[in-house]
Amino acid sequence: MQNYINKRVFYILTRTDELGGMTENIYKLLINNLTDSVFILQGGQIIFANHAAIESWGFTEEELLSPDFDFMTLIHPDYRDHVREKMGQRPAQRDVCFSNIRMVRRSGEVRRVTFKSIPITNEGMPAIAVIIADLTKQKVAEESYHRSEEQLHELIDTFVDAVISVDTRMKIVRWNKGAERLFGYREDEILGESLMKIVPQKYRDLKRKGFIHFNRTGSGPVIGKTLELEGLKKDGTPVPVELSVSMSEAGGEYIATAIVRDISDRKAIEAEIKSAQTLIDSISNFAGIADRDGRLTFVNKRALEILDFTPEEVIGKFFWECQWFTSSEEIKRIVRSSIEASLSGRTQHSEISVFTKRGDRISIYFTTTPIYDDDENVVGVALEGVDITKLKEVEELYRTIINAGSAAKEGFALVQDIDGIEAKHVFVNDYYAELTGYTKEELYAMSGLDIIHPAIKDEVVDRYRRKMAGEDLPPYNEFEWVRKDGGVRSVGLSSAVATYQGKPAFLYYFRDITEEKKVQAVLDNYRLHLEELVFERTQELEEAYERLKRGERLATIGELAGTFAHEIRNPLGAIKNSVYYLDMVLASRSEKIDKHLFLMQQEISRIDKLISDLLYFSKVKTPIKEKLIIEDVINSAIEKVNIPPEVNVVIKRHHPIGTQFCADYHQLERVFLNLLTNAADAIEDGGTIEIRIRDEEEVAIMVSDTGCGIKKEVQDKIFEPLYTTKVHGVGLGLSICRQIVEAHGGKIEVESCEGAGTTFIMRFPRVI
Numbered sequence: 001m002q003n004y005i006n007k008r009v010f011y012i013l014t015r016t017d018e019l020g021g022m023t024e025n026i027y028k029l030l031i032n033n034l035t036d037s038v039f040i041l042q043g044g045q046i047i048f049a050n051h052a053a054i055e056s057w058g059f060t061e062e063e064l065l066s067p068d069f070d071f072m073t074l075i076h077p078d079y080r081d082h083v084r085e086k087m088g089q090r091p092a093q094r095d096v097c098f099s100n101i102r103m104v105r106r107s108g109e110v111r112r113v114t115f116k117s118i119p120i121t122n123e124g125m126p127a128i129a130v131i132i133a134d135l136t137k138q139k140v141a142e143e144s145y146h147r148s149e150e151q152l153h154e155l156i157d158t159f160v161d162a163v164i165s166v167d168t169r170m171k172i173v174r175w176n177k178g179a180e181r182l183f184g185y186r187e188d189e190i191l192g193e194s195l196m197k198i199v200p201q202k203y204r205d206l207k208r209k210g211f212i213h214f215n216r217t218g219s220g221p222v223i224g225k226t227l228e229l230e231g232l233k234k235d236g237t238p239v240p241v242e243l244s245v246s247m248s249e250a251g252g253e254y255i256a257t258a259i260v261r262d263i264s265d266r267k268a269i270e271a272e273i274k275s276a277q278t279l280i281d282s283i284s285n286f287a288g289i290a291d292r293d294g295r296l297t298f299v300n301k302r303a304l305e306i307l308d309f310t311p312e313e314v315i316g317k318f319f320w321e322c323q324w325f326t327s328s329e330e331i332k333r334i335v336r337s338s339i340e341a342s343l344s345g346r347t348q349h350s351e352i353s354v355f356t357k358r359g360d361r362i363s364i365y366f367t368t369t370p371i372y373d374d375d376e377n378v379v380g381v382a383l384e385g386v387d388i389t390k391l392k393e394v395e396e397l398y399r400t401i402i403n404a405g406s407a408a409k410e411g412f413a414l415v416q417d418i419d420g421i422e423a424k425h426v427f428v429n430d431y432y433a434e435l436t437g438y439t440k441e442e443l444y445a446m447s448g449l450d451i452i453h454p455a456i457k458d459e460v461v462d463r464y465r466r467k468m469a470g471e472d473l474p475p476y477n478e479f480e481w482v483r484k485d486g487g488v489r490s491v492g493l494s495s496a497v498a499t500y501q502g503k504p505a506f507l508y509y510f511r512d513i514t515e516e517k518k519v520q521a522v523l524d525n526y527r528l529h530l531e532e533l534v535f536e537r538t539q540e541l542e543e544a545y546e547r548l549k550r551g552e553r554l555a556t557i558g559e560l561a562g563t564f565a566h567e568i569r570n571p572l573g574a575i576k577n578s579v580y581y582l583d584m585v586l587a588s589r590s591e592k593i594d595k596h597l598f599l600m601q602q603e604i605s606r607i608d609k610l611i612s613d614l615l616y617f618s619k620v621k622t623p624i625k626e627k628l629i630i631e632d633v634i635n636s637a638i639e640k641v642n643i644p645p646e647v648n649v650v651i652k653r654h655h656p657i658g659t660q661f662c663a664d665y666h667q668l669e670r671v672f673l674n675l676l677t678n679a680a681d682a683i684e685d686g687g688t689i690e691i692r693i694r695d696e697e698e699v700a701i702m703v704s705d706t707g708c709g710i711k712k713e714v715q716d717k718i719f720e721p722l723y724t725t726k727v728h729g730v731g732l733g734l735s736i737c738r739q740i741v742e743a744h745g746g747k748i749e750v751e752s753c754e755g756a757g758t759t760f761i762m763r764f765p766r767v768i
Contacts, residue, residue, distance in 0.1 A: 039064075046069060071130075079102060111136050114135060116132075117131075159177075159178045166258075171194065173255065198233075223245055245258045286383070286385030287303065289383065292378070338368045342381040343370070351363065351365055367385075388501070411429060411509065413427065413428045416505045426505065438451075451483075453480035468497060477492075478493070491514075630668075641673060644686075649689045678733065678734070679707060690704045698763050698765055699763070699764045701762045702761050710752040719734050746764035
């Protein structure tokens with residue numbers, strides 16, 4: 001590469017007659033893109049230095065082109081006279097003078113270089129071009145090459161396979177650790193020995209002929225190919241190997257290198273596979289293998305004999321496209337679906353029909369099973385089919401007998417855990433389908449547990465699993481079914497565990513006892529009705545008495561609260577005006593005075609709100625109802641409450657156009673003001689207030705927060721007047737909320753978990 005660059009420099013600098021049309025900028029661009037240092041000297045002064053020269057020797061361009069800079073500064077003192085002599089020569093021809101010298105960087109670092117000076121002409125005046133190639137990098141590259149060679153040898157030694165190199169005389173010149181393990185020879189006892197030491201006698205003549213041709217041409221019949229043959233171990237034991245040979249050239253001599261792999265295990269596996277195929281061919285069932293694409297790669301002889309097909313007619317085809325399925329698209333779909341499921345890692349079972357080449361129908365219990373490699377990847381599907389034609393005939397006779405029970409209104413069903421479905425229907429009689437409202441086809445795709453009423457399904461599933469596991473449980477049970485149309489029927493069921501097609505099955509007889517249950521329910525209802533009436537009347541009396549006591553208590557508190565509020569509001573007004581006056585006249589005041597004035601104004605506002613609450617609580621308020629949109633009331637309250645920016649407020653509505661409502665706008669707004677203020681106070685370091693509106697038989701409004709929650713022991717007290725858990729406040733906000741909600745005919749409740757937030761739930765009748 002370095003020689004190429006120097007030739008290019010030489011061409012550019014000496015063929016100026018051919019570059020006459022080149023602009024100065026293009027000329028400089030070419031020189032500046034060279035990796036060698038290029039200087040042009042005229043009259044002993046540097047008039048040009050390319051980028052490589054500036055970067056390599058540590059001087060700036062201004063320093064190098066300065067009239068005071070001596071080019072000989074770059075030359076090692078031991079070589080300066082020699083360089084002056086060479087550069088002073090002016091031969092008639094443009095011969096280039098070469099010298100291997102040392103040069104010095106500005107930092108004092110000494111570098112070994114190849115130095116070339118070329119006589120040229122610059123603007124009609126003689127000049128000298130100096131080209132300097134740094135040999136330091138070349139030396140580093142050579143050392144790197146030698147290191148790479150050593151690393152290559154070390155890497156080859158790590159190969160599991162044997163790596164063996166042989167020259168044209170059949171002498172072994174490379175022998176890695178893998179070769180030592182395979183053949184038993186150490187490197188020091190085999191290098192230089194003949195290749196024939198590891199070649200069995202039966203291959204030696206062939207090997208010698210091949211090497212004669214290889215010695216002449218560097219090629220041979222085994223070069224670039226992979227072969228299976230035998231090698232010979234040190235102890236004389238033959239070993240089956242796989243051999244790949246390549247050719248290289250070193251020092252004018254051909255070298256053959258072989259990668260040799262021990263295939264003893266593979267041969268043993270192939271022998272096992274052959275034995276397995278022989279065994280599979282001898283079994284009476286259908287057996288086959290499909291690859292990842294679903295194409296048949298193997299079918300046992302028994303299957304081909306039964307179906308009267310040849311291997312050529314089926315091997316390599318998609319299994320579901322084989323001729324034995326041509327009469328039914330539905331069966332093709334089932335078979336393809338089963339194979340695809342097994343390619344995804346699932347074993348599938350199904351009953352299908354196949355046809356011989358003569359047209360005879362055979363019923364098959366068909367199973368597909370995933371085949372995995374050592375890395376647990378699915379690489380194919382094992383196919384198995386059992387002839388159940390005779391069994392199906394017996395089964396059909398049994399079905400006929402069972403269906404006769406339908407006339408007597410007796411239901412029958414057989415279920416199994418198959419096809420990934422627990423308790424899947426395998427057989428049902430006509431009355432079973434009539435009672436459930438499903439067709440038989442629909443039932444055969446369903447589990448018998450699907451029609452159990454959700455309220456008792458877990459219990460029935462548990463009982464089914466215990467009985468299938470062999471536990472001795474009572475054979476008769478009563479429970480509810482849900483028909484296809486949603487109707488519920490009560491049934492009395494007798495069950496037993498049996499075996500069907502070699503697998504556990506669950507069979508049961510039943511009868512409809514819905515009408516019997518209804519009669520019993522009426523009798524039970526008469527018995528309980530009197531007790532319920534007594535309980536309801538007692539509860540109503542207790543609630544009325546509680547409301548009376550609470551009303552008397554609230555009236556007393558309200559009267560005291562009104563008197564107290566009026567007595568405070570007048571002096572508070574005077575204090576408020578005085579603070580306002582001080583704020584006006586004290587224009588030049590200290591920061592401390594300003595702080596205290598602000599604090600007084602803040603506390604006056606708090607007291608004023610407290611007085612408003614007391615006055616509101618003391619009055620008897622009748623809602624002034626009007627039609628409104630409840631979301632408008634909520635949004636108005638949100639705008640008036642000082643909610644911190646780190647608290648997010650979310651409204652989730654039932655109707656996108658808003659919930660219409662008939663109520664007192666201002667009273668409801670006050671409820672939301674109190675609830676939103678409490679929610680914001682309960683949230684620290686950010687959180688969410690969520691308001692949900694549900695408009696169904698009643699209007700329900702939920703106000704939730706992610707705050708600190710309310711202790712369980714105080715939740716029954718929070719709606720009582722003058723009860724509070726806050727440092728500031730007298731405990732009237734929630735009492736006012738309950739007063740307003742109940743005045744609208746509604747109820748307010750609280751749900752809270754300490755540390756996990758609080759939800760207030762208001763429920764109003766749809767028309768109030």
